[in-house]
Amino acid sequence: MRSLGLNEILFILAAARWTLLLSACAFVGGSVGGILIALMRSGRIKALRWFAFGYIKLFQGTPLLMQLVLAFFVPGIFGIDVNPWGAAALGLSLHASAFLGEIWRGSIEVVPRGQWESSAALGLRYWSQMRLVVLPQAFRIAIPPTVGFLVQLIKGTSLASIIGFVELTRAAQVINNATFHPFTIFGIVGLTYFALCWPLSAYSKRMERKLALASR
């Protein structure tokens, strides 16, 4: 059995970059999907509204773990080979699209109706109304819950270890299997996640309080 030394701990900590990279990929992918879902959900076309509603419910009503596992197996059915990295990035992006879509729809819809009406009165079309009037206001409201979801996403990347992607959690398992110091190893990994997530949580909470004060 190997002993748990500095090299082993550094191996685990270095794997945190894969956690960060996967989180970033999923956040970018989820942002693109999320904007589409939010626009469909708050838009005027009934079929798209229903599609976005179903999409959100489907991802809110099934475990993230199952979403990742299916992201791993479904491309194979169509003859597309995916590695664990691709499957994790795909699954987490689709997952994030649903949750960000719902958050951003809410942010768009709390912008008062009068803003739509007055910008329409100024002769702006839908896209200009969105871009110049509604989205800048929705953006401020969306920041705290979006950052809050980013924390969920970072934590969610740990499930990519189950489909075999070597990020922080998987690296910890690998080292634990070789050295067997579970308490120390998973403790260190837990604290690493905490160091990534806690500043974001604190920021999200502070922004939320600021926004609540501003709207009073």
Added chain:
Amino acid sequence: MNYAFEFGQVFAAWDELLAGALRTLWLSAAAMAIGMVVAVLGALGKTNGPVALRWLIDAYIELIRNTPFLIQIFVVFFGLPAIGIRLEADQASLLALVVNVGAYGIEIIRAGIESIATGQVEAGKALGLKPLQVFRLVVLKPAIQAIYPSLTSQFILLMLNSSVCSAIAASELTGAANDIQARNFRSFEVYFVVTGIYFALSLLFWGIFALIERRFLRQPAPR
């Protein structure tokens, strides 16, 4: 697309899937019930306790909310034996879920406690309500109305989250799926069906919770 679907082999194992789904429900219900005890105690400690206790409870909440559940369950299952506490996979799953949902529950319960203004209780007394009536009508019902939406969605999150317990081979629905696909290699079919079962359970609980809210908890229209 040349894939030959074989769902027959999945449905042949329907008894395992049913048993797994029941275990998932049992695990979620038990974790929620015990977790709420933790949450109420934590909320009381945070609103009325000494400073050191409040600080400790805050540390617990932040630690749990900012680490993945998978790591929490690994610490409980693999870490605790190092200090002499050895748990079966199912026991470790229950404990980890309780610890997890307790942390989220404290903030929900605290919001419920804080939603009751003291002026309301005094107003109830002034109207001649008996202490029990004040508690039932002025304190309990509005507090439940206030926390009901977060509490019920927390339960569904907990149920979905319990699938992670399969990582330590707990005997719940995802664990059953792992067993079945290890035997017949129909991975996609098994996980597809199991995802459908989770979704059906979510829809069922969304429906039940909405029905209960409409039937028992609807606020009278403001006059």
